[in-house]
Amino acid sequence: xxxxxxxxxxxxxxxxxxxxxxxxxxxxxxxxxxxxxxxxxxxxxxxxxxxxxxxxxxxxxxxxxxxxxxxxxxxxxxxxxxxxxxxxxxxxxxxxxxxxxxxxxxxxxxxxxxxxxxxxxxxxxxxxxxxxxxxxxxxxxxxxxxxxxxxxxxxxxxxxxxxxxxxxxxxxxxxxxxxxxxxxxxxxxxxxxxxxxxxxxxxxxxxxxxxxxxxxxxxxxxxxxxxxxxxxxxxxxxxxxxxxxxxxxxxxxxxxx
Amino acid sequence: xxxxxxxxxxxxxxxxxxxxxxxxxxxxxxxxxxxxxxxxxxxxxxxxxxxxxxxxxxxxxxxxxxxxxxxxxxxxxxxxxxxxxxxxxxxxxxxxxxxxxxxxxxxxxxxxxxxxxxxxxxxxxxxxxxxxxxxxxxxxxxxxxxxxxxxxxxxxxxxxxxxxxxxxxxxxxxxxxxxxxxxxxxxxxxxxxxxxxxxxxxxxxxxxxxxxxxxxxxxxxxxxxxxxxxxxxxxxxxxxxxxxxxxxxxxxxxxxxxxxxxxxxxxxxxxxxxxxxxxxxxxxxxxxxxxxxxxxxxxxxx
Numbered sequence: 001x002x003x004x005x006x007x008x009x010x011x012x013x014x015x016x017x018x019x020x021x022x023x024x025x026x027x028x029x030x031x032x033x034x035x036x037x038x039x040x041x042x043x044x045x046x047x048x049x050x051x052x053x054x055x056x057x058x059x060x061x062x063x064x065x066x067x068x069x070x071x072x073x074x075x076x077x078x079x080x081x082x083x084x085x086x087x088x089x090x091x092x093x094x095x096x097x098x099x100x101x102x103x104x105x106x107x108x109x110x111x112x113x114x115x116x117x118x119x120x121x122x123x124x125x126x127x128x129x130x131x132x133x134x135x136x137x138x139x140x141x142x143x144x145x146x147x148x149x150x151x152x153x154x155x156x157x158x159x160x161x162x163x164x165x166x167x168x169x170x171x172x173x174x175x176x177x178x179x180x181x182x183x184x185x186x187x188x189x190x191x192x193x194x195x196x197x198x199x200x201x202x203x204x205x206x207x208x209x210x211x212x213x214x215x216x217x218x219x220x221x222x223x224x225x226x227x228x229x230x231x232x233x234x235x236x237x238x239x240x241x242x243x244x245x246x247x248x249x250x251x252x253x254x255x256x257x
Numbered sequence: 258x259x260x261x262x263x264x265x266x267x268x269x270x271x272x273x274x275x276x277x278x279x280x281x282x283x284x285x286x287x288x289x290x291x292x293x294x295x296x297x298x299x300x301x302x303x304x305x306x307x308x309x310x311x312x313x314x315x316x317x318x319x320x321x322x323x324x325x326x327x328x329x330x331x332x333x334x335x336x337x338x339x340x341x342x343x344x345x346x347x348x349x350x351x352x353x354x355x356x357x358x359x360x361x362x363x364x365x366x367x368x369x370x371x372x373x374x375x376x377x378x379x380x381x382x383x384x385x386x387x388x389x390x391x392x393x394x395x396x397x398x399x400x401x402x403x404x405x406x407x408x409x410x411x412x413x414x415x416x417x418x419x420x421x422x423x424x425x426x427x428x429x430x431x432x433x434x435x436x437x438x439x440x441x442x443x444x445x446x447x448x449x450x451x452x453x454x455x456x457x458x459x460x461x462x463x464x465x466x467x468x469x470x471x472x473x474x475x476x477x478x479x480x481x482x483x484x485x486x487x488x489x490x491x492x493x494x495x496x497x498x499x500x501x502x503x504x505x506x507x508x509x510x511x512x513x514x515x516x517x518x519x520x521x522x523x524x525x526x527x528x529x530x531x532x533x534x535x536x537x538x539x540x541x542x543x544x545x546x547x548x549x550x551x552x553x554x555x556x557x558x559x
Contacts, residue, residue, distance in 0.1 A: 003289040005529060044527070052319050052474060053526060095529065149348075223317050223324060224526040228282035230302075230328045231317035239310050240331055 001097055003226070004033055010090040011068065016151050020119065022060070024070040025092050032069055037063050038101030038192075038217055038249040039129035041071070042225040043083070044093035051079040056222050058123040058194070059097065061155075069096075072151065074119035077098070098225050099248050102127050102192045102215055106133035113188040114160075115177050115203050117143045117195025121151065123217060124194060127166060128159035139163065141180055143199065147171035178202045178239070188212055192249075204252040214252045218243045259543035260550040261318030261536065262446045263518055265495045266443035268352055268418045268440055270297030270518060273551055274508065274536040276500050277522030278302055278356035278382060278422075280473075286548050287498070290529040295536065297518055300382050301342075305358050306368040312389060313466040318455035323474025323501070324523060325453050327389040327465045330358050335368045339375065347377035354420070358384040362397075362410035369415040380417055383408065384444075386424030386449035388471045391393055395449075398424040401436035412441035420497065423447040423488075425477075430484050431491040438492050446497035446520060447488060448481045457517065473523040489515020489556055503531070505538020506539035512539070515556035 008025035041141050042054035057080075060072040075081050075101075086092065102123075105112050112131065113125040118183050121142050128138040129144055138160035144150045157164050162174025163182045177199060183206070193203045194217040207214030209251035220232040220243040227245030236254045241247075261272035275298040281287060284299040287495050293299060311331025318325040332338070338355070346353050355372050359365035367381065372378055385398035385407050397403040408421055421437045423430055425448035434445050450471025455464040463469075481500020488522060489496045498516030503524040511519045521532045528534070548554055 005290060050321075052322060052324060068330075221315055221317055223326070223523075224280070224530065226286045228286045228302075229317075229326065229513060229526065230311065230331050231326055232539070233311070233314050233316065233331070235313070240314075 001034060001036070003095060005093070005095050008069070008092045008094055010086050010092055010159060012088055013086055013226050014189060015084070019075050020151055021073045021075070022070060022152070023083065023092065024068055024071060026066070026068050026197055032064075032067055033097065035059055035069065035097035036101035038123050038128050039099050040225075040246065040248060041069075041094040041096035041099040042098060043071070043245060045079045045082050046093075048078065048082050049084070051077075053223055054095070054225065055079045056098070056219070056225055058217070058248075059126050060122045061126050061129060072122040073208060080165060082134070089130055095225060099244055100246065101162045102249050103190070104134070104218075105131060105136050107189070108197070110136060110189045111139065111187065112136070113139050113141055113210050115141045115191060115193045117177060117199040118149065120195030120199075120217070121156075122194070124192070125152070125155055125159065127192060128156065130160045135160065139182065139186070141165075141177050143177040143195070175201065178206050190214070193217070201257060204255075216252060216255070217248045219248065259540055259548055261540055263551060265420075265497065265518055266418050268298075270352060271295070272297045272536040273512065273539065274532050275300055275352075275448045275497070275518060275520045276525060276532050277520040278384070280522040281527045283342055284349055285345060285354065287525070287529050291533045294350035295533050296351050298354050299349070300354045300356050300520065301346070302332060303330045303356045303384055303387065304332050304335050304372070305330055305366065306335055306364045308332065310339065310425055315466055316466060316470070317468065318464040320453070320455060320472065320474070323472055323476035325455055325465060325470035325472050326450070327467050327470035329389040329467070330387055335371045339371060343375055343378070347375070352379055353377060354380045356382045356384050356422070357411075357547060358387055358390070362407045366410040366414040369411045370499050373415050373417060378417075378418060381415060382422050382446055383418040384422050384449070385412055386422050388424070388426060388450060388452045388469070389467065395424050395426060398433065399427050399501035403430050404433050405436045405440040405531060408437045408440035408442050417528070418443050420444045420446050422449055424449050425444050425484055425500075426452050431487050434488045434492050438494050442494060444495040444497060445488060446499060448477070448484055448500045451477050451480065473501065475503050477501045478507060482510055485511055485513040485516050486558070496541065502535070503527075505535045505542060508535050508539055509542055509554070512551065512554050513556070513558035517555050
């Protein structure tokens with residue numbers, strides 16, 4: 001897919017608790033380019049004396065009719081924190097769409113489980129919406145530490161079935177996503193995972209044990225985001241490959257997990 | 258419109274802006290953003306005789322106005338380059354220059370010999386300054402004798418334009434520059450990255466997998482500019498300046514200091530179209546100040 005540098009305009013900013021931010025943007029200069037779930041954008045951090053590089057952030061939603069793309073951001077450091085300064089009307093300079101996304105279902109009847117933890121749930125909403133658009137019904141299995149960290153549940157419920165776990169039991173089933181009863185009760189054709197590495201490792205191990213194809217989305221530290229600098233490499237069965245270009249979504253069979 | 262054309266040791270450039278090795282892939286990665294024919298040249302990533310996996314992750318640390326990297330010359334080797342990558346880049350309408358590295362003078366020479374056979378590669382940039390490999394790389398570039406030994410070996414094997422990229426991690430960069438000039442280099446480019454370190458205070462460990470890495474970005478620009486100024490006054494061959502150039506003003510400083518051309522590196526990560534914008538900015542500066550040619554400002558700073 002052709003990549004673009006765009007000056008997007010922020011249309012809405014919503015703080016979700018004190019650690020998460022939903023930035024909705026539009027392209028004032030024309031239609032947004034075609035993008036796929038699991039791809040990401042490199043966001044420029046303006047006027048920061050503490051940071052230097054862009055920040056890779058996954059595409060949270062893409063509405064072709066409204067010409068809007070959104071980003072669900074967790075405050076992780078000074079770069080992401082500066083995005084809290086954005087207001088409706090602000091400019092957000094991005095490079096997009098980058099990398100390769102999740103494999104879409106081959107037919108609407110395929111059952112795909114979308115597993116997310118923490119801010120890793122972000123790309124799964126776009127994936128779920130695209131599945132819904134083709135007539136498939138996604139199942140989301142979302143995990144968090146506590147109820148207050150479960151974000152935008154209404155948006156996920158509007159796309160498909162939502163199953164929840166929290167570590168403290170304040171919402172959904174108590175425990176980790178790998179312990180949820182839906183894994184016993186339903187049969188899935190494919191699993192897509194995005195979240196903290198221990199969670200992705202656990203889901204990958206579960207998928208392997210059940211012989212279910214599984215993809216995970218990695219978030220290695222990046223500089224260019226274009227496959228040019230070779231900084232974000234993951235050691236795979238084919239040696240070191242760039243997460244930004246070959247990924248961020250990988251079939252677990254390619255990884256040395 | 259001023260005349261932006263320059264000639265570097267027989268190499269005709271449409272303008273003095275090149276992109277630096279290791280920051281621009283094989284050029285292909287940037288074709289969505291710019292027309293590569295609007296650049297003086299593209300210096301593709303470091304190529305070695307044998308394939309190299311490079312260093313383990315993590316390879317990058319962000320710093321104040323810059324970044325550290327310890328990629329370690331990951332590449333699939335010169336044979337793979339000739340068979341699989343060269344066909345993809347040979348028709349790009351600019352000077353496609355290959356950055357060459359190695360473990361021994363013989364390695365460098367053999368790698369250069371293979372590239373000499375490629376019709377559409379008019380020059381190589383010899384990397385005797387990579388700080389991220391155990392053997393070779395910077396080890397050659399830190400003494401005049403070591404630098405000369407590699408350049409001599411390559412000069413015998415390679416007939417086209419030979420640019421030698423110098424390390425700033427030395428006590429006298431002019432001594433190294435003079436040694437490579439005497440050994441047959443057609444031009445020098447400087448600077449490669451400055452060796453640095455970052456520490457994670459929570460883990461109480463060094464951030465990069467091999468402990469150290471090369472610093473690039475605006476943070477190194479004043480050091481690079483000083484070295485370009487000194488080397489340009491010491492040697493008779495053309496100097497290509499690089500190190501933290503992020504805009505046209507930076508580039509013009511290097512030209513005034515004595516660089517006949519410049520390379521843009523880390524800035525490509527922040528704005529993938531910056532190289533073309535810098536070329537345009539140089540033109541605007543020349544027009545505004547009444548210079549007919551970019552050659553008229555090279556080295557005119559006292």
